[in-house]
Amino acid sequence: MNMNKTTNTKKKVAIYVRVASDNQEETCGIEAQEKRLRDFVIQNDYSLDERHVYKDRCVSGFLPLEKRPEAKKLFEGARKHEFDTVIVYRIDRLFRKAKLLLEAMDEFDRLKIDIQSVTDHINTNSSEGRFMMTIFSSMAEMERNIIQERIMRGKMAIKNKLMTT
Numbered sequence: 001m002n003m004n005k006t007t008n009t010k011k012k013v014a015i016y017v018r019v020a021s022d023n024q025e026e027t028c029g030i031e032a033q034e035k036r037l038r039d040f041v042i043q044n045d046y047s048l049d050e051r052h053v054y055k056d057r058c059v060s061g062f063l064p065l066e067k068r069p070e071a072k073k074l075f076e077g078a079r080k081h082e083f084d085t086v087i088v089y090r091i092d093r094l095f096r097k098a099k100l101l102l103e104a105m106d107e108f109d110r111l112k113i114d115i116q117s118v119t120d121h122i123n124t125n126s127s128e129g130r131f132m133m134t135i136f137s138s139m140a141e142m143e144r145n146i147i148q149e150r151i152m153r154g155k156m157a158i159k160n161k162l163m164t165t
Contacts (some may be wrong), residue, residue: 012083013041013116014052016074020060030055033089039116040087051133052083061096065104075104078113085114091122091136098134098141105133 017033034053037144043047047151065072071094077083085107088094094115095101105124115133116123122132 010045010047011085011130012052013046013085014054014055014074014077014083015041015048015087016071016094017089018056018059018061018071020067021058028154033093033140036089036118037087046085046087049082052077061092061094062100064100075107078108078111081111083113084114085116085123087116087118089117090119091117091133092143096141096143098138102134105130134147 015034015037017030017037019028019030019033034055038048054074056070059068059071065075074086078086079109086094091101095104105115108124109130114123114125116125117136119134119135120132122136124130136158
């Protein structure tokens with residue numbers, strides 16, 4: 001939890017964007033997320049080095065780090081203390097599995113790096129922010145599970161219809 005108390009030093013940030021499929025490009029794709037995060041960086045007068053822009057395209061938020069190339073690089077940069085805060089569009093862009101997000105939060109906390117979600121208005125530099133992050137991570141996982149259940153029910157309905165015709 002880096003409070004960045006020095007007034008003449010800008011907070012160094014990394015941004016992470018992710019989409020699970022090409023279909024998301026139409027609604028909130030990589031470019032739209034990145035633009036919103038870059039605008040946020042400018043509005044808050046943060047410092048962003050281009051090597052700290054991480055983009056995972058067509059990668060599930062349910063996957064662990066070792067299976068997500070850019071997220072893996074994000075954590076490598078964090079372990080080298082290259083930035084103070086990780087900024088994401090929404091919490092579920094970082095992880096859609098609560099356990100993975102909580103593990104990431106623990107690691108970032110040990111490294112004194114905050115996570116800030118622009119659209120969820122959450123920052124882990126406070127107890128309330130960390131608590132809200134855990135709530136949102138559970139909601140993201142539940143949303144993903146509901147989507148999976150709907151897909152399975154739809155497939156079963158199509159299968160049953162094909163078998164009866």
